[in-house]
Amino acid sequence: MTGFRIGRLSEETGVHIETIRYYEKIGLVPKPPRSDGGRRLYDGGAIQRLRFIRRARDLGFPLDDVRSLMGLATEPGCCADAFEIAERHRSDVRNRIADLRRLERRLAELTKACQSDGDLECGLIDALSRS
Amino acid sequence: MTGFRIGRLSEETGVHIETIRYYEKIGLVPKPPRSDGGRRLYDGGAIQRLRFIRRARDLGFPLDDVRSLMGLATEPGCCADAFEIAERHRSDVRNRIADLRRLERRLAELTKACQSDGDLECGLIDALSRS
DNA sequence: CCTACAATCTGTAGCCGCTACAGAAGCAAG
Protein backbone atom coordinates (compact mmCIF):
# COMPACT_ATOMS: atom_id res chain seq x y z
CA MET A 1 0.00 0.00 0.00
CA THR A 2 2.61 2.51 -1.11
CA GLY A 3 0.44 4.73 -3.27
CA PHE A 4 -2.01 4.69 -6.12
CA ARG A 5 -1.64 4.54 -9.84
CA ILE A 6 -1.98 7.04 -12.61
CA GLY A 7 -5.62 6.26 -13.41
CA ARG A 8 -6.65 7.15 -9.89
CA LEU A 9 -4.56 10.32 -9.97
CA SER A 10 -6.23 11.25 -13.22
CA GLU A 11 -9.69 10.75 -11.72
CA GLU A 12 -8.89 12.71 -8.59
CA THR A 13 -7.53 15.68 -10.48
CA GLY A 14 -9.39 15.67 -13.77
CA VAL A 15 -6.11 15.67 -15.67
CA HIS A 16 -5.82 13.13 -18.47
CA ILE A 17 -3.37 10.30 -18.04
CA GLU A 18 -1.44 11.27 -21.14
CA THR A 19 -1.24 14.83 -19.88
CA ILE A 20 0.17 13.69 -16.55
CA ARG A 21 2.87 11.74 -18.34
CA TYR A 22 3.50 14.75 -20.54
CA TYR A 23 3.93 16.99 -17.47
CA GLU A 24 6.38 14.48 -16.11
CA LYS A 25 8.31 14.41 -19.35
CA ILE A 26 8.74 18.17 -19.45
CA GLY A 27 9.67 18.23 -15.80
CA LEU A 28 6.62 20.10 -14.53
CA VAL A 29 5.94 17.36 -11.99
CA PRO A 30 8.58 15.09 -10.42
CA LYS A 31 9.04 11.51 -11.53
CA PRO A 32 7.22 9.29 -9.07
CA PRO A 33 8.59 5.99 -7.74
CA ARG A 34 7.54 2.83 -9.55
CA SER A 35 5.99 -0.45 -8.50
CA ASP A 36 7.74 -3.76 -9.10
CA GLY A 37 5.88 -4.03 -12.37
CA GLY A 38 6.99 -0.56 -13.44
CA ARG A 39 3.79 1.36 -12.72
CA ARG A 40 3.98 4.92 -11.41
CA LEU A 41 2.99 5.19 -7.75
CA TYR A 42 1.63 8.48 -6.50
CA ASP A 43 0.74 9.95 -3.13
CA GLY A 44 -1.35 12.83 -1.84
CA GLY A 45 1.29 15.39 -2.70
CA ALA A 46 0.96 14.49 -6.37
CA ILE A 47 -2.76 15.24 -6.16
CA GLN A 48 -2.07 18.63 -4.60
CA ARG A 49 0.47 19.54 -7.23
CA LEU A 50 -1.67 18.42 -10.11
CA ARG A 51 -4.72 20.25 -8.82
CA PHE A 52 -2.62 23.38 -8.51
CA ILE A 53 -1.55 22.98 -12.11
CA ARG A 54 -5.08 22.32 -13.26
CA ARG A 55 -6.45 25.43 -11.61
CA ALA A 56 -3.68 27.55 -13.03
CA ARG A 57 -4.27 26.10 -16.48
CA ASP A 58 -8.01 26.75 -16.14
CA LEU A 59 -7.04 30.36 -15.53
CA GLY A 60 -5.17 30.30 -18.81
CA PHE A 61 -1.65 30.55 -17.41
CA PRO A 62 0.91 29.10 -19.81
CA LEU A 63 2.94 26.20 -18.48
CA ASP A 64 5.99 28.38 -17.93
CA ASP A 65 3.95 30.61 -15.65
CA VAL A 66 2.58 27.56 -13.90
CA ARG A 67 6.12 26.44 -13.29
CA SER A 68 7.00 29.82 -11.81
CA LEU A 69 3.88 29.93 -9.67
CA MET A 70 4.60 26.47 -8.30
CA GLY A 71 8.09 27.58 -7.41
CA LEU A 72 6.69 30.62 -5.62
CA ALA A 73 4.11 28.62 -3.70
CA THR A 74 6.65 27.41 -1.17
CA GLU A 75 8.51 30.68 -0.70
CA PRO A 76 7.58 33.37 1.79
CA GLY A 77 6.87 36.80 0.36
CA CYS A 78 5.93 35.34 -2.96
CA CYS A 79 2.92 37.59 -3.36
CA ALA A 80 4.59 40.38 -5.26
CA ASP A 81 6.06 37.99 -7.81
CA ALA A 82 2.83 36.06 -8.16
CA PHE A 83 0.97 39.30 -8.58
CA GLU A 84 3.26 40.36 -11.39
CA ILE A 85 2.82 37.10 -13.26
CA ALA A 86 -0.93 37.29 -12.88
CA GLU A 87 -1.11 40.91 -13.97
CA ARG A 88 0.97 40.25 -17.02
CA HIS A 89 -1.27 37.37 -17.93
CA ARG A 90 -4.37 39.45 -17.31
CA SER A 91 -3.05 42.19 -19.52
CA ASP A 92 -2.43 39.61 -22.21
CA VAL A 93 -6.01 38.39 -21.88
CA ARG A 94 -7.32 41.95 -22.16
CA ASN A 95 -5.30 42.49 -25.31
CA ARG A 96 -6.69 39.33 -26.81
CA ILE A 97 -10.21 40.45 -25.99
CA ALA A 98 -9.62 43.81 -27.65
CA ASP A 99 -8.23 42.11 -30.76
CA LEU A 100 -11.17 39.74 -30.96
CA ARG A 101 -13.67 42.54 -30.55
CA ARG A 102 -12.16 44.49 -33.41
CA LEU A 103 -12.29 41.32 -35.41
CA GLU A 104 -15.89 40.67 -34.49
CA ARG A 105 -16.91 44.14 -35.61
CA ARG A 106 -15.21 43.67 -38.95
CA LEU A 107 -16.84 40.29 -39.42
CA ALA A 108 -20.22 41.76 -38.55
CA GLU A 109 -19.81 44.41 -41.25
CA LEU A 110 -18.70 41.88 -43.79
CA THR A 111 -21.49 39.44 -43.19
CA LYS A 112 -23.95 42.32 -43.37
CA ALA A 113 -22.51 43.29 -46.73
CA CYS A 114 -22.86 39.69 -47.72
CA GLN A 115 -26.52 39.52 -46.82
CA SER A 116 -27.62 42.86 -48.20
CA ASP A 117 -26.06 42.27 -51.54
CA GLY A 118 -28.89 40.08 -52.69
CA ASP A 119 -28.20 38.12 -55.81
CA LEU A 120 -25.58 39.87 -57.90
CA GLU A 121 -22.35 39.86 -55.96
CA CYS A 122 -21.10 38.56 -52.67
CA GLY A 123 -19.94 41.39 -50.45
CA LEU A 124 -17.70 39.14 -48.41
CA ILE A 125 -15.95 37.47 -51.31
CA ASP A 126 -15.69 40.89 -52.89
CA ALA A 127 -13.99 42.34 -49.86
CA LEU A 128 -11.49 39.50 -49.84
CA SER A 129 -10.86 39.78 -53.58
CA ARG A 130 -10.59 43.55 -53.95
CA SER A 131 -7.35 44.68 -55.48
CA MET B 1 10.20 38.05 -68.81
CA THR B 2 8.00 35.18 -67.72
CA GLY B 3 7.24 36.33 -64.21
CA PHE B 4 8.82 37.36 -60.96
CA ARG B 5 10.32 35.50 -58.08
CA ILE B 6 9.18 34.66 -54.60
CA GLY B 7 10.85 37.64 -52.93
CA ARG B 8 8.86 40.04 -55.07
CA LEU B 9 5.65 38.12 -54.44
CA SER B 10 6.35 38.31 -50.73
CA GLU B 11 6.85 42.08 -50.91
CA GLU B 12 3.73 42.64 -52.94
CA THR B 13 1.53 40.64 -50.64
CA GLY B 14 3.12 40.98 -47.22
CA VAL B 15 3.26 37.20 -46.88
CA HIS B 16 6.59 35.79 -45.75
CA ILE B 17 8.56 33.72 -48.22
CA GLU B 18 8.53 30.67 -45.96
CA THR B 19 4.79 31.01 -45.57
CA ILE B 20 4.30 31.11 -49.33
CA ARG B 21 6.28 27.91 -49.68
CA TYR B 22 4.27 26.43 -46.84
CA TYR B 23 1.00 27.31 -48.58
CA GLU B 24 2.31 25.63 -51.69
CA LYS B 25 3.28 22.53 -49.76
CA ILE B 26 -0.16 22.12 -48.25
CA GLY B 27 -1.80 22.77 -51.60
CA LEU B 28 -3.42 26.09 -50.70
CA VAL B 29 -1.80 27.75 -53.72
CA PRO B 30 -0.83 25.99 -56.94
CA LYS B 31 2.75 25.08 -57.73
CA PRO B 32 4.13 27.76 -60.01
CA PRO B 33 6.37 27.04 -63.02
CA ARG B 34 10.11 27.22 -62.48
CA SER B 35 12.95 29.04 -64.15
CA ASP B 36 15.86 27.13 -65.70
CA GLY B 37 17.69 27.45 -62.43
CA GLY B 38 14.76 26.06 -60.49
CA ARG B 39 13.31 29.30 -59.05
CA ARG B 40 9.57 29.72 -58.72
CA LEU B 41 8.10 32.12 -61.26
CA TYR B 42 4.89 33.92 -60.39
CA ASP B 43 2.43 36.13 -62.23
CA GLY B 44 -0.30 38.59 -61.29
CA GLY B 45 -2.75 35.82 -60.47
CA ALA B 46 -0.48 34.62 -57.71
CA ILE B 47 -0.57 38.08 -56.16
CA GLN B 48 -4.36 38.11 -56.26
CA ARG B 49 -4.61 34.71 -54.65
CA LEU B 50 -2.13 35.48 -51.91
CA ARG B 51 -3.77 38.80 -51.09
CA PHE B 52 -7.07 37.02 -50.84
CA ILE B 53 -5.52 34.56 -48.42
CA ARG B 54 -3.85 37.29 -46.41
CA ARG B 55 -7.07 39.22 -45.98
CA ALA B 56 -8.95 36.11 -44.96
CA ARG B 57 -6.19 35.22 -42.48
CA ASP B 58 -6.26 38.76 -41.09
CA LEU B 59 -9.94 38.14 -40.44
CA GLY B 60 -8.96 35.08 -38.48
CA PHE B 61 -10.35 32.45 -40.84
CA PRO B 62 -8.56 29.12 -40.42
CA LEU B 63 -6.80 27.83 -43.49
CA ASP B 64 -9.51 25.28 -44.19
CA ASP B 65 -12.05 28.08 -44.36
CA VAL B 66 -9.71 30.06 -46.58
CA ARG B 67 -9.55 27.08 -48.87
CA SER B 68 -13.34 26.91 -49.03
CA LEU B 69 -13.71 30.63 -49.57
CA MET B 70 -11.21 30.54 -52.43
CA GLY B 71 -13.17 27.76 -54.00
CA LEU B 72 -16.36 29.76 -53.71
CA ALA B 73 -14.83 32.91 -55.16
CA THR B 74 -15.14 31.65 -58.70
CA GLU B 75 -18.58 30.14 -58.42
CA PRO B 76 -21.83 32.01 -59.01
CA GLY B 77 -24.26 32.10 -56.12
CA CYS B 78 -21.51 31.59 -53.65
CA CYS B 79 -22.86 34.16 -51.23
CA ALA B 80 -24.98 31.85 -49.11
CA ASP B 81 -22.11 29.45 -48.59
CA ALA B 82 -19.64 32.23 -47.87
CA PHE B 83 -22.10 33.75 -45.46
CA GLU B 84 -22.40 30.51 -43.57
CA ILE B 85 -18.65 30.12 -43.23
CA ALA B 86 -18.31 33.69 -42.04
CA GLU B 87 -21.15 33.40 -39.56
CA ARG B 88 -19.76 30.23 -38.12
CA HIS B 89 -16.40 31.90 -37.71
CA ARG B 90 -17.98 34.97 -36.18
CA SER B 91 -19.86 32.84 -33.71
CA ASP B 92 -16.60 31.16 -32.80
CA VAL B 93 -15.00 34.55 -32.24
CA ARG B 94 -17.90 35.61 -30.02
CA ASN B 95 -17.53 32.47 -27.96
CA ARG B 96 -13.86 33.11 -27.52
CA ILE B 97 -14.58 36.66 -26.40
CA ALA B 98 -17.10 35.41 -23.85
CA ASP B 99 -14.62 32.85 -22.53
CA LEU B 100 -11.89 35.44 -22.22
CA ARG B 101 -14.15 37.89 -20.46
CA ARG B 102 -15.10 35.33 -17.86
CA LEU B 103 -11.43 34.59 -17.46
CA GLU B 104 -10.58 38.26 -17.14
CA ARG B 105 -13.13 38.72 -14.37
CA ARG B 106 -11.73 35.78 -12.45
CA LEU B 107 -8.20 37.07 -12.86
CA ALA B 108 -9.27 40.50 -11.67
CA GLU B 109 -10.72 38.99 -8.51
CA LEU B 110 -7.66 36.92 -7.88
CA THR B 111 -5.17 39.71 -8.34
CA LYS B 112 -7.28 41.87 -6.07
CA ALA B 113 -7.15 39.16 -3.43
CA CYS B 114 -3.43 39.06 -3.97
CA GLN B 115 -2.98 42.78 -3.38
CA SER B 116 -5.31 43.22 -0.45
CA ASP B 117 -3.76 40.41 1.47
CA GLY B 118 -0.84 42.50 2.58
CA ASP B 119 1.96 40.53 4.14
CA LEU B 120 0.63 37.31 5.58
CA GLU B 121 -0.61 35.18 2.73
CA CYS B 122 -0.86 35.39 -1.01
CA GLY B 123 -4.48 35.27 -2.11
CA LEU B 124 -3.58 34.09 -5.58
CA ILE B 125 -1.28 31.27 -4.55
CA ASP B 126 -3.84 30.39 -1.92
CA ALA B 127 -6.60 30.11 -4.47
CA LEU B 128 -4.48 27.83 -6.62
CA SER B 129 -3.42 25.69 -3.65
CA ARG B 130 -6.73 25.31 -1.87
CA SER B 131 -7.80 21.72 -1.39
C1' DC C 1 36.71 35.97 -65.70
C1' DC C 2 36.55 35.90 -60.86
C1' DT C 3 34.81 37.01 -56.57
C1' DA C 4 31.52 38.46 -53.29
C1' DC C 5 27.15 38.59 -51.85
C1' DA C 6 22.18 38.29 -52.19
C1' DA C 7 18.37 35.46 -53.17
C1' DT C 8 16.46 31.18 -53.46
C1' DC C 9 16.37 26.17 -53.03
C1' DT C 10 15.21 21.67 -50.13
C1' DG C 11 14.48 19.50 -45.97
C1' DT C 12 13.98 19.29 -41.18
C1' DA C 13 12.97 20.67 -36.48
C1' DG C 14 10.74 23.65 -33.24
C1' DC C 15 6.86 26.41 -31.12
C1' DC C 16 2.39 25.27 -27.54
C1' DG C 17 -0.13 21.94 -25.00
C1' DC C 18 -1.65 18.40 -25.51
C1' DT C 19 -4.01 14.08 -28.04
C1' DA C 20 -4.00 9.80 -30.36
C1' DC C 21 -2.35 6.13 -31.69
C1' DA C 22 0.59 1.23 -31.85
C1' DG C 23 2.31 -2.55 -29.71
C1' DA C 24 3.92 -4.66 -25.45
C1' DA C 25 3.47 -5.92 -20.76
C1' DG C 26 1.33 -6.14 -15.99
C1' DC C 27 -2.59 -7.46 -13.28
C1' DA C 28 -7.11 -9.13 -11.34
C1' DA C 29 -11.32 -11.90 -11.83
C1' DG C 30 -13.71 -15.95 -13.42
Next chain:
DNA sequence: CTTGCTTCTGTAGCGGCTACAGATTGTAGG
Protein backbone atom coordinates in the same frame (compact mmCIF):
# COMPACT_ATOMS: atom_id res chain seq x y z
C1' DC D 1 -5.60 -20.22 -18.40
C1' DT D 2 -7.90 -16.87 -20.60
C1' DT D 3 -10.06 -12.59 -20.92
C1' DG D 4 -10.10 -7.94 -20.60
C1' DC D 5 -8.63 -3.78 -18.25
C1' DT D 6 -4.85 -0.70 -17.14
C1' DT D 7 -0.54 0.98 -17.81
C1' DC D 8 3.82 1.17 -20.22
C1' DT D 9 7.05 3.43 -23.98
C1' DG D 10 7.63 5.80 -28.05
C1' DT D 11 6.17 8.32 -31.89
C1' DA D 12 3.35 11.26 -34.79
C1' DG D 13 -0.13 14.69 -35.38
C1' DC D 14 -2.86 19.12 -34.63
C1' DG D 15 -2.48 24.77 -36.65
C1' DG D 16 0.11 27.88 -38.81
C1' DC D 17 3.78 29.05 -39.28
C1' DT D 18 9.12 30.17 -38.14
C1' DA D 19 13.90 29.19 -38.06
C1' DC D 20 17.45 27.15 -39.14
C1' DA D 21 21.39 24.31 -42.17
C1' DG D 22 23.63 23.61 -46.19
C1' DA D 23 23.45 23.76 -51.21
C1' DT D 24 22.72 26.26 -55.39
C1' DT D 25 21.71 30.20 -58.61
C1' DG D 26 21.84 34.81 -60.05
C1' DT D 27 24.02 39.35 -60.23
C1' DA D 28 27.06 43.33 -59.73
C1' DG D 29 31.62 45.10 -59.32
C1' DG D 30 36.60 44.86 -60.07
